[in-house]
Amino acid sequence: MSSLLKTLVSKPWLSGQDVVGAPADVQAFALPREKVGLRLFFAVATSLFLLFIVSYRMRMYYDDWVPLIEPGLLWFNTGVLVLASVFMQLAKGSAQRRTTWFVLGGLAAISFVGLQLLVWEQLAAAGHFVSSNPASSFFYLITAVHGLHMLGGIVAWGRTLLLAGSAAEQDRYRMYVDLCAVYWHYLLLVWAVLFYLLLTT
Amino acid sequence: MAYADQDSGHHAGPDAFIWKYVFSQDHKVIAIQYGCTAIAVGLLALVLSWLMRMQIGFPGSLEFVDPTVYYQAVTMHGMIMVIYLLTALFLGGFGNYLIPLMCGARDMVFPFLNMLSYWFYLVSVIILMASYFVPGGPTGAGWTLYPPQSILQGTPGHDWGIVMMLVSLAVFIIAFTMGGLNYVTTILQARCKGMTLMRMPLTIWSIFTATVLGLLAFPALFVSAVMLLFDRLLGTSFFMPYIVHMGQAMETGGGSPVLFQHLFWFFGHPEVYIVALPAFGLVSDILSTHARKNIFGYRMMVWAILAIGGISFIVWAHHMYVSGMNLYLGFFFATTTLIIAIPTAIKVYNWTLTLWHGNIHLNTPMLFAIGFISTFLIGGLTGLFLGNVAVDIPLSDTYFVVAHFHMVMAIAPIMVVFAAIYHWYPKITGRMYNETLGKWHFWVTFVGTYLIYFPMHYLGFEGMPRRYYAYEGYEFISDSAQNLNEFISVVAITVGVLQVLFLINMVMSMKIGRKAPANPWNATTLEWQTPETPPAHGNWGDRLPVVYRWAYEYSVPGAATDFVPQNQPDDSQPAASTDHGGGGPAGGSPADGGPADRSPDNPHGVSA
Numbered sequence: 001m002s003s004l005l006k007t008l009v010s011k012p013w014l015s016g017q018d019v020v021g022a023p024a025d026v027q028a029f030a031l032p033r034e035k036v037g038l039r040l041f042f043a044v045a046t047s048l049f050l051l052f053i054v055s056y057r058m059r060m061y062y063d064d065w066v067p068l069i070e071p072g073l074l075w076f077n078t079g080v081l082v083l084a085s086v087f088m089q090l091a092k093g094s095a096q097r098r099t100t101w102f103v104l105g106g107l108a109a110i111s112f113v114g115l116q117l118l119v120w121e122q123l124a125a126a127g128h129f130v131s132s133n134p135a136s137s138f139f140y141l142i143t144a145v146h147g148l149h150m151l152g153g154i155v156a157w158g159r160t161l162l163l164a165g166s167a168a169e170q171d172r173y174r175m176y177v178d179l180c181a182v183y184w185h186y187l188l189l190v191w192a193v194l195f196y197l198l199l200t201t
Numbered sequence: 202m203a204y205a206d207q208d209s210g211h212h213a214g215p216d217a218f219i220w221k222y223v224f225s226q227d228h229k230v231i232a233i234q235y236g237c238t239a240i241a242v243g244l245l246a247l248v249l250s251w252l253m254r255m256q257i258g259f260p261g262s263l264e265f266v267d268p269t270v271y272y273q274a275v276t277m278h279g280m281i282m283v284i285y286l287l288t289a290l291f292l293g294g295f296g297n298y299l300i301p302l303m304c305g306a307r308d309m310v311f312p313f314l315n316m317l318s319y320w321f322y323l324v325s326v327i328i329l330m331a332s333y334f335v336p337g338g339p340t341g342a343g344w345t346l347y348p349p350q351s352i353l354q355g356t357p358g359h360d361w362g363i364v365m366m367l368v369s370l371a372v373f374i375i376a377f378t379m380g381g382l383n384y385v386t387t388i389l390q391a392r393c394k395g396m397t398l399m400r401m402p403l404t405i406w407s408i409f410t411a412t413v414l415g416l417l418a419f420p421a422l423f424v425s426a427v428m429l430l431f432d433r434l435l436g437t438s439f440f441m442p443y444i445v446h447m448g449q450a451m452e453t454g455g456g457s458p459v460l461f462q463h464l465f466w467f468f469g470h471p472e473v474y475i476v477a478l479p480a481f482g483l484v485s486d487i488l489s490t491h492a493r494k495n496i497f498g499y500r501m502m503v504w505a506i507l508a509i510g511g512i513s514f515i516v517w518a519h520h521m522y523v524s525g526m527n528l529y530l531g532f533f534f535a536t537t538t539l540i541i542a543i544p545t546a547i548k549v550y551n552w553t554l555t556l557w558h559g560n561i562h563l564n565t566p567m568l569f570a571i572g573f574i575s576t577f578l579i580g581g582l583t584g585l586f587l588g589n590v591a592v593d594i595p596l597s598d599t600y601f602v603v604a605h606f607h608m609v610m611a612i613a614p615i616m617v618v619f620a621a622i623y624h625w626y627p628k629i630t631g632r633m634y635n636e637t638l639g640k641w642h643f644w645v646t647f648v649g650t651y652l653i654y655f656p657m658h659y660l661g662f663e664g665m666p667r668r669y670y671a672y673e674g675y676e677f678i679s680d681s682a683q684n685l686n687e688f689i690s691v692v693a694i695t696v697g698v699l700q701v702l703f704l705i706n707m708v709m710s711m712k713i714g715r716k717a718p719a720n721p722w723n724a725t726t727l728e729w730q731t732p733e734t735p736p737a738h739g740n741w742g743d744r745l746p747v748v749y750r751w752a753y754e755y756s757v758p759g760a761a762t763d764f765v766p767q768n769q770p771d772d773s774q775p776a777a778s779t780d781h782g783g784g785g786p787a788g789g790s791p792a793d794g795g796p797a798d799r800s801p802d803n804p805h806g807v808s809a
Contacts, residue, residue, distance in 0.1 A: 007397070007398050007399060008398075008399070008500070008503065008504065009500070010397075010399045011500070012397070012399045012400050012499065012750075012751035013495065013499065013751055013753070013754075026392045026393075026394065026395070026396055026397055026398075027389070027390045027391075027392075028389040028390060028398070029389065029390065031390075033205075033310045033311075033386050033390045033391065036386050036389060036390055037310070037311060037382050037383075037386045040382050040385055040386060040416065041378075041382060043416065043417065044378055044381075044382075044416045044417070044420060047416070047417045047418075047420040047421075048420035048423060048424065051420055051421050051424045051464065051467070052424055055424060055428065055439070055460060055464065058457065058460050058463075059439060059456070059457060059460060062455050062456070062457060063455060064438070064454070064455030065455075130431070130435045130436075130437060131435055131436035131437045131438070131453075134437070134438055134439065134455065134456070137431065137435075137437040137438070137439060141427070141428070141431060145427075
């Protein structure tokens with residue numbers, strides 16, 4: 001923060017105040033650009049989910065809101081997502097078994113998406129459809145948006161996996177594994193917030 | 202190290218036509234693709250405005266303009282101009298072209314994503330245009346798309362048109378996000394050696410801030426669009442209240458139309474600045490260059506950009522004073538609206554003070570830039586009227602509002618669009634535009650816009666409501682209002698048609714324009730110092746530039762020339778031209794037909 005303030009009060013018209021440095025010196029963050037890009041994407045996705053949450057909170061105070069049942073399967077799904085995140089973290093930290101953990105992390109994520117669909121089926125079987133009540137509308141909508149983000153991650157996971165066997169691409173592979181791990185953690189965090197919202201309302 | 206900041210090596214681009222010009226990953230080609238698409242779709246929106254003006258000025262003169270066609274024209278004109286023209290042109294067009302060049306990078310950091318961004322944008326435009334060919338035609342709900350009316354029978358395009366519009370917006374937002382991540386990451390991470398944040402031209406600061414606003418605000422439009430789609434297609438009631446429609450109670454109900462309005466304007470007001478901020482930045486650089494003076498109060502300008510960006514997120518409900526929200530909230534939003542006028546006013550003062558005692562060159566870009574200050578000032582001042590609840594309520598939904606937002610958000614940014622196109626045309630095409638045609642274009646546009654929009658303020662005060670198909674039989678509207686409407690329509694259509702001067706100039710100059718020197722305006726920023734004009738793939742030849750100074754060293758006392766390029770070391774003569782036979786102070790003013798002489802009497806090589 002202080003360096004940002006220092007930057008913003010510098011006087012570029014006075015010579016000698018800004019010393020020419022290496023390219024790294026003018027980079028705002030000491031991170032590869034892919035990591036910076038992903039964090040920016042998190043800002044966008046956070047804005048998106050926050051706005052859904054705000055809309056949910058505003059809409060739930062209207063008379064027609066009937067709280068939705070919470071299928072027990074959601075707890076199991078949450079556990080699977082936690083497991084996916086753990087596997088990804090292990091992949092990030094392990095040199096020998098990176099690919100093994102990485103594959104497991106991806107498979108767990110795929111399972112999570114499938115299991116969420118199963119929750120939809122259970123709700124539909126219990127008579128809770130998309131348009132039955134605003135609470136169920138929001139449930140389907142929010143889980144769909146979260147699931148689509150997960151699917152996007154799974155596509156990235158698949159593309160990363162293609163690099164696993166190439167000796168020349170190991171640096172890139174390692175970085176992409178890192179990116180996937182961070183993305184998985186982010187989606188776990190988002191799900192934790194959404195799940196809390198669904199449980200408590 | 203990725204391509205964007207690779208310092209050395211050969212940087213030949215792809216040879217095949219399809220990879221070089223169609224599916225190109227070169228930021229300059231993508232910028233031109235964005236620009237051409239945006240201008241093409243903008244021209245269509247211009248024609249739609251003629252249909253509206255014909256109906257208002259000469260009711261019934263065009264038989265095919267029935268209420269349905271009229272409302273569809275109103276809606277499509279607004280949405281196209283705000284989103285598909287201005288947002289796309291400023292960020293996708295100018296952002297793409299200028300960010301890598303002004304930052305000293307070879308390209309955007311994620312070129313593939315950048316290419317995808319354009320193609321998603323094109324798809325969104327195609328979907329929008331396709332809505333003219335679906336049953337019922339495009340939506341006529343007004344650009345704000347307020348439910349419940351936007352999806353109820355009786356509104357044009359309530360069946361498929363609204364669906365096409367919402368899907369198109371969702372695709373546009375995905376396109377913007379891909380582009381936006383590129384712009385911000387490139388500015389943060391791929392600046393060349395020496396280009397510290399406070400040495401960046403204000404163009405870059407403003408595009409950066411506008412992109413951040415877009416990345417955070419467009420999700421609100423996405424959320425509202427998706428929820429409205431659900432209401433329309435799946436029978437949910439996010440926004441749909443209990444309604445008796447066509448004599449029957451609807452199955453849906455209980456929702457909140459005001460929730461949609463909050464979401465829409467949480468996007469909608471930052472959107473004003475997503476358009477205005479890039480205009481602020483571009484005009485700052487144009488004014489400084491053509492006044493041969495450093496921008497007045499650079500740091501204050503940067504802070505003002507950041508302040509406007511921040512405050513723009515807490516003013517949205519001033520669009521909703523008459524929507525039934527809590528009146529005390531109105532007080533809060535009126536206050537924030539007045540507060541945001543402070544940094545905005547600082548910018549206007551600083552532009553004016555930049556001109557003060559400057560060596561002003563009244564060429565076409567400069568005329569348009571000064572035209573911007575004038576139109577933005579007028580539009581901004583009427584914004585102060587409308588920001589106050591007590592004044593806004595009687596003026597709401599009148600032509601005063603139409604006049605206000607056209608002056609501040611349509612004409613002012615379009616002035617900058619023209620200024621910027623003329624200013625950077627020599628770099629983009631390698632040819633000079635025709636100055637005489639350019640000046641004619643300016644005077645027609647500038648005088649014309651005042652003739653169109655000044656009378657609208659009066660009509661608004663008289664209470665003439667906006668968005669009405671016909672105005673006969675309203676006692677509070679005087680007969681003379683119709684005369685004024687006829688006058689406005691004639692001028693609007695004339696000024697619209699005369700934009701052909703611009704198109705002719707752009708197209709013909711590409712063929713027969715004088716060959717442009719690398720730096721015809723004797724500008725300091727990096728894009729004018731490229732080894733080739735137009736810049737080749739990779740922008741910088743063998744070596745990336747190194748920056749030694751800020752972007753506004755004009756008329757520095759004691760300097761050999763009246764400008765010092767950013768990449769010129771302290772103890773040398775302008776280097777770029779000798780390095781590459783290209784950039785640097787080689788050029789002259791275009792007005793005299795060629796690079797100006799350099800002599801002891803005219804050391805800057807600048808023509809009067």
